[in-house]
Amino acid sequence: MLVAADAQAAKQKNDTTGLREIAARLSSRLSSGGFGASVEVDASERPKKVRFLSAVEQKEHEAQEVEEDLAPLRRIDIIKRDSEQLSVAEQYRVDEFEAISRQLKTYFGLDFEVDHASALLNPKTPGKHHPDNLQLLLKTHNGKKNASNWPRFSFAEQKQYIEAAITLQSLVAARMNVEVVSSVKDSLLQRLEAVYGG
Numbered sequence: 001m002l003v004a005a006d007a008q009a010a011k012q013k014n015d016t017t018g019l020r021e022i023a024a025r026l027s028s029r030l031s032s033g034g035f036g037a038s039v040e041v042d043a044s045e046r047p048k049k050v051r052f053l054s055a056v057e058q059k060e061h062e063a064q065e066v067e068e069d070l071a072p073l074r075r076i077d078i079i080k081r082d083s084e085q086l087s088v089a090e091q092y093r094v095d096e097f098e099a100i101s102r103q104l105k106t107y108f109g110l111d112f113e114v115d116h117a118s119a120l121l122n123p124k125t126p127g128k129h130h131p132d133n134l135q136l137l138l139k140t141h142n143g144k145k146n147a148s149n150w151p152r153f154s155f156a157e158q159k160q161y162i163e164a165a166i167t168l169q170s171l172v173a174a175r176m177n178v179e180v181v182s183s184v185k186d187s188l189l190q191r192l193e194a195v196y197g198g
Helices: 002-010 018-031 055-083 088-108 139-145 155-172 182-196
Strands: 039-042 049-052 112-116 134-138
Touching (some): 002 018, 088 112, 112 139, 134 139
Antiparallel strands (some): 039 049
């Protein structure tokens, strides 16, 4: 194959080699999905890393993709089931967590999410959808946590975490057209403390 590619490269106007031609063909086939599920592409680094997968690895990847597709549906079912068991006061606390998360985005431009400290989809010890299991995490941190169980913040830690994020945001607030108002932050933290518990 290399001999044939070298011969073709010698006939081209551009300065190239057979090895470059083979690499270009492979790259083109990879980018168009020509290898299907038989290769794994790691795009997290530059240059991208590619490796062929065995038949067993292909089946594992397919099972993982199915699991990832079903996870949001399972999560919704768990939340619905657990929500039916919450008292009115507990549901109010859950609603407040969600509202405060949205208001941190509205007033400070920060992507906070309501996180289950003991993850609902943790394979070994799944958590419950209950206000005593909730905390606020920035979206990037929540994405890294995924289905892991982390010790829940104490309220003092939760407050420090939110204040640190707002302090960092205030350094670029003017450039982002975000007005950091201390009284809004204080009000949100008071509301959070009232429903945080534990």
